[in-house]
Amino acid sequence: MSEDSSDTTACSLCVPEATLDERFRDEINRLSGENVLSCYQCGECTAGCPAAYCMDVAPNQIMRMAQLGMKNEVLQSASIWLCAGCETCATRCPRGVALSRVMDASRHIATNEGVKPREANVLKFHEEFLKEVRRNGRVHEISLIAFYKLRSKQFFADVFQGIQMFLKGKLGLIPHRVKNRKEVQGLFKK
Amino acid sequence: MKYAYYPGCSLESTGREFAESTELVAKALGIELVEIPDWNCCGATSAHSLDHKLSVSLPARNLGIAEEMGLDVVAPCAACYNRMRSAEVEMRNKPQTRAEINESLEKPFQGNITVRSALEVFTTPETLDLVQKNLRYALKGLRPACYYGCLLVRPPKVLGFDDAEDPKSLDRAMAACGAEPVDWYFKNECCGASFGIARSEIVVKLSGEIISNAKKHGANCIVAACPLCMTNLEMRQAAASKMRGEDLSMPIFYFTELLGLAMDVPGVKKCFASHLIDVNPALDAIVEQPVGAET
Numbered sequence: 001m002s003e004d005s006s007d008t009t010a011c012s013l014c015v016p017e018a019t020l021d022e023r024f025r026d027e028i029n030r031l032s033g034e035n036v037l038s039c040y041q042c043g044e045c046t047a048g049c050p051a052a053y054c055m056d057v058a059p060n061q062i063m064r065m066a067q068l069g070m071k072n073e074v075l076q077s078a079s080i081w082l083c084a085g086c087e088t089c090a091t092r093c094p095r096g097v098a099l100s101r102v103m104d105a106s107r108h109i110a111t112n113e114g115v116k117p118r119e120a121n122v123l124k125f126h127e128e129f130l131k132e133v134r135r136n137g138r139v140h141e142i143s144l145i146a147f148y149k150l151r152s153k154q155f156f157a158d159v160f161q162g163i164q165m166f167l168k169g170k171l172g173l174i175p176h177r178v179k180n181r182k183e184v185q186g187l188f189k190k
Numbered sequence: 191m192k193y194a195y196y197p198g199c200s201l202e203s204t205g206r207e208f209a210e211s212t213e214l215v216a217k218a219l220g221i222e223l224v225e226i227p228d229w230n231c232c233g234a235t236s237a238h239s240l241d242h243k244l245s246v247s248l249p250a251r252n253l254g255i256a257e258e259m260g261l262d263v264v265a266p267c268a269a270c271y272n273r274m275r276s277a278e279v280e281m282r283n284k285p286q287t288r289a290e291i292n293e294s295l296e297k298p299f300q301g302n303i304t305v306r307s308a309l310e311v312f313t314t315p316e317t318l319d320l321v322q323k324n325l326r327y328a329l330k331g332l333r334p335a336c337y338y339g340c341l342l343v344r345p346p347k348v349l350g351f352d353d354a355e356d357p358k359s360l361d362r363a364m365a366a367c368g369a370e371p372v373d374w375y376f377k378n379e380c381c382g383a384s385f386g387i388a389r390s391e392i393v394v395k396l397s398g399e400i401i402s403n404a405k406k407h408g409a410n411c412i413v414a415a416c417p418l419c420m421t422n423l424e425m426r427q428a429a430a431s432k433m434r435g436e437d438l439s440m441p442i443f444y445f446t447e448l449l450g451l452a453m454d455v456p457g458v459k460k461c462f463a464s465h466l467i468d469v470n471p472a473l474d475a476i477v478e479q480p481v482g483a484e485t
Binding site: 123 | 202
């Protein structure tokens with residue numbers, strides 16, 4: 001295996017009360033629009049999750065931690081960055097809770113509070129993607145990949161596939177840009 | 191029928207044959223697509239991963255422009271469709287969000303139009319009737335595994351044009367073309383999506399499982415409806431074959447290419463030249479049977 005975090009670390013839910021943060025649970029509920037307390041831990045989300053195999057904390061455990069207010073454990077997990085956003089959990093949850101939204105909310109809190117992500121390259125990719133949208137209004141794939149490689153220092157990954165795509169005319173050199181970039185850039189203001 | 195057309199970023203580059211075949215087939219079926227002027231990126235996975243408001247406001251700008259055109263939107267890319275439709279629903283249901291976001295838009299969106307996927311528009315009963323009427327070459331011998339992926343069907347509360355667990359629209363379209371879609375288990379499993387760059391080994395594993403299952407059920411090609419699924423399924427075949435120790439070479443098509451092929455739409459065959467994986471093994475399996483050649 002490569003450097004991934006496929007080993008599942010034991011996750012103890014016996015935590016001292018002092019580490020629990022109820023405000024975290026409320027913040028997750030507010031940002032996600034979901035009620036994490038609805039979850040009764042059936043494990044359906046974990047059963048169907050295509051990325052659970054490489055997560056350090058199982059999806060249903062993320063939910064339980066959110067209920068208990070285990071802020072650090074959630075925000076420092078690799079899992080919140082390995083959720084692919086496929087919406088299988090949200091579709092199958094018998095309590096109608098969209099765990100995918102809880103994952104989104106956790107990432108938002110982690111980024112806003114500057115928590116060091118366990119999957120640094122995933123965050124770098126998302127940040128470079130959004131910078132590209134801010135610059136051009138649209139995503140120019142060659143620029144996105146170049147900027148991402150500069151930041152992640154993964155210079156040699158997929159070079160062959162990149163050349164193949166270029167030769168097939170799938171990667172244009174000139175970015176297509178939105179004319180009214182000022183309006184698009186205005187949307188990035190908080 | 192006339193729609194506001196949202197191609198999205200991928201259809202300008204990695205998914206260009208999806209754009210070309212969508213536009214050609216729409217024209218052949220009498221569906222008029224008017225590109226949304228000066229459209230911007232929908233934000234894709236990255237916006238909703240890091241900033242919820244941005245994941246609504248980026249699509250909302252496009253929706254505002256389309257609303258002024260007075261047309262419903264068609265988005266071929268699964269991710270664009272999902273993000274645009276999610277934004278549409280949120281803007282309609284949450285007046286406060288709508289007011290806040292509309293403040294920064296030159297053309298506000300009031301919720302008077304809706305977003306549809308190209309798969310949805312091309313597979314209505316009326317459209318499939320038209321496909322059958324215009325059928326020139328039945329795709330007999332082609333056994334596609336119809337692959338919907340995640341974002342065309344999930345979450346059903348927001349999308350809902352097809353069943354989330356056992357979608358059928360793509361299978362119906364292929365059957366209308368005379369192909370024989372196989373029954374298989376991975377039609378709506380995730381290919382690894384945007385991890386293709388930052389964590390490509392996840393894509394190798396997930397895409398490998400998808401292709402392997404399609405093969406096991408006798409498919410001689412996979413039919414996709416999303417440019418990211420297409421890229422992942424094509425680009426990772428070699429690595430997945432190595433990882434799983436089995437031959438996973440498999441031609442992948444966009445469904446629009448096969449609709450075009452069956453209706454013999456001029457220009458559609460050119461799309462095959464930009465595929466990374468040779469499609470000829472699948473095309474060779476088609477028993478050439480011109481429909482109604484005698485008339």
